[in-house]
Amino acid sequence: MSRNNAGLSAERIITEALRIIDGQGLRRLTMRRLGDALEVEAMAIYHHFPLGKEQLFEALVAYISDVSRGASGGDGDEAQESTEDDGEGADDSSWDRRLRDWAMDYRRALLDHAQALPLFIHRRPDTEAALRTRELHYAAFAEAGLSGADVVQAAAALDSYVTGAVIHEVRANGLPAREPAAIDGRFPHAAALNGVELDPERRFTDGLDALLGSLRP
Amino acid sequence: MSRNNAGLSAERIITEALRIIDGQGLRRLTMRRLGDALEVEAMAIYHHFPLGKEQLFEALVAYISDVSRGASGGDGDEAQESTEDDGEGADDSSWDRRLRDWAMDYRRALLDHAQALPLFIHRRPDTEAALRTRELHYAAFAEAGLSGADVVQAAAALDSYVTGAVIHEVRANGLPAREPAAIDGRFPHAAALNGVELDPERRFTDGLDALLGSLRP
């Protein structure tokens, strides 16, 4: 029995790491546990990620951010296709529909891997897929009538919006509603509105509509 | 020489932890290093934070979020007062000025401790200061003419905006601009706009103005 060639690959490592993160949390993703899950010694991972855990983290951010993945290799457990056009490349829908689709897909990807979100703060994917996404954003805003720095600013606003909305949603889910007892007369508005819940999906699309509307020249 | 009563306190632990995070990064904040910096054994920290590192993390999030701190105890190194009104309590400026001041202060606090930002994603302060902030937001939006769920939605949008904008700013600072070589003809818009930088301060206040304008009924 050769104990070598366990069939390890970067993709297999990434998806297994994501499974651990999603199921047990970011802090429980350790090289040793990841090795166990892959039925391999932890040190084998370093052959595919020579720079260690930091390199794995960057790959995870790039993997999650690549919302357009799914045409070819993925044995992933989630459908990542928008509606029904399977073909890659050119999308002939309107600029705001393209941006809306991207925003919805990206939000879903972030929510599906909410435990990985801390990785996103100080890391940004430097891949061709990320560049494709940037091109998609710029082209759409150019088509909307913007130009120059306005395009960059609009793309930044869109990215900021999705990130901020998702984090707000995640933070809200974490903490249970305050018991009314703790909110006394000094906080009348907070007391009156305590427990008011908003439909997060609707909140997101409403805010998205408002943003895209305000960005059009 | 009694080695006891080293003058440890929750506040001293928090500010020292923040100094380590700001100077060396979140991952280098360890109980042992923190103990060293406080000239105490690491285990002494557990007397003030019996639940360990997670409790310390929560305290850090609450500390940074409390933008109104500074009237009494703080020996902090940063001025956290908005303009010149030292008194606590009632603020008679307009509702949008109050919200704008809070947003600018909160953004500054987050940027000053950008290395601590990953802590914010899955934690929200459950303190009286946090409740005061919520009351401030709700009261301002009520004064603006909103009511009921619209107030909660507006507050959520404001919080999301600041978080998203700060994270975008931090992520943009991290990665150096792509070398133009990597951006070939397939990405014409990305190539044309490569290297376009936006003044982050202006971008933030512009977006803030747009948001507050759109939230008014």
Place this chain on the structure above:
DNA sequence: ACCTGAACACCGTTCAAGT
């Protein structure tokens, strides 16, 4: 090329003990 095994310098936390 791809993986193992032992080793090093760390971690967070518990627990009994000191003052």
Place this chain on the structure above:
DNA sequence: ACCTGAACACCGTTCAAGT
């Protein structure tokens, strides 16, 4: 009440070695 010291069960990573 407040802090120490030793100990336990982990970490990430290096390095030489196996096939």
